[in-house]
Amino acid sequence: MTNKVGSFAGRMLLVGCGNMAGAMLDRWLGAGLDPARVAIVDPAASPRAGVAQYASLAEWQAAGGTADWIMLGMKPQQLGEVAEELAPMVTGEVTLLSILAGVSLADLAARFPDARAQVRILPNLAARIGAGVSAVASLGAPDRAMIAALLDALGEVVALDDDMTMDLVTAFTGSGPAFVFRLIESYAAAGERLGLSSEEALKLANATFGGATALLSESGEKPGTLIAQVASKGGTTQAGLDVLDADGQLVALMTNVLRAARDRGRELADLARGEG
Known part of the structure; x- marks a missing residue:
């Protein structure tokens, strides 16, 4: 597990890093993810050693920030505002991950049509200790091996053919x-x-x-x-x-x-x- 997460060679941006996204990140860092490969855009997030942190997307961009993996971890109600600013940065080289409750793959595809892939993940808080449950569904052609490595580090993984039942899964395992x-x-x-x-x-x-x-x-x-x-x-x-x-x-x-x-x-x- 550690070697797989430690082999992550991309650059990841977390837009929002509250309790759930923070639990995921802490587990990944503990499992060997290089903190220099991660940046956080969230002024309220707890600082993590070696992880660059910014108050806004504009500040991250001004610092020369780049990412080929972007995870949405803010409140679902903020999607419209965030997408307006973030969408131009989500090109065909970017895999978009989302843990936003209620936001479907179709919603993500509409907001970020140029992404390499849209991946919807519904984890739960026990991911912090590697004992969580994560349901996952995707559109496009994501790096499935790397996604599997990241999610396996969090605990059990349930792959869904689509996200039609994700609202129930959110209630069942997420809540x-x-x-x-x-x-x-x-x-x-x-x-x-x-x-x-x-x-x-x-x-x-x-x-x-x-x-x-x-x-x-x-x-x-x-x-x-x-x-x-x-x-x-x-x-x-x-x-x-x-x-x-x-x-x-x-x-x-x-x-x-x-x-x-x-x-x-x-x-x-x-x-x-x-x-x-």
Whole structure:
């Protein structure tokens, strides 16, 4: 992994480097990416050793900046403003990467028609430690080997034939860690209500969720199989499961959570197109 990322021979520009783009960049740097090959246009981004940082595209250009890989990592609502300035720089030698929620490949092709390729990536925050999930779809003829090397460094990769399901994937895997963190937080809060200290509750919740997901991943078993190994008829676990499973409320709740996140992605797409 390190050697593959370390072999990146291009020059990459990150337009916007907030939490998600920053997590990706930090992982790549940790995996051997030469910081001298990266520049950031984002006045608010945390500085990174060896990585050039600029307040604007104009400042980057004035400094003689060039890039053959450009990643869009700003807010989707800023696409129109950024594209107006950036599009002339995105020539047939440039591979355009985007992690913008709701912004489709068709949107990118319309804004940056001269790009060598448009690549839409939906990562999640666990990319920071190489344990993320990234869905990817593309138009044009990207350097697939190099894209694979960059994404493999972030964790699991799911290649999609097109980006028709990307809004759902954004909700499912991109937003998913926040939903899991909220579940852990709520689990700890429930333990606290029932008598544990806040420190005990959070420590036990973290260990319980972490151990359960690690076992699920390493065992290769389905969740239902592992549930059966924990729960016994008439026991304490089954009593709790009966509450979780009552009237299908838990599945209905998670469906509503994902639907809300998916639909917001579509609204953001409309805003990016200037239709909102």
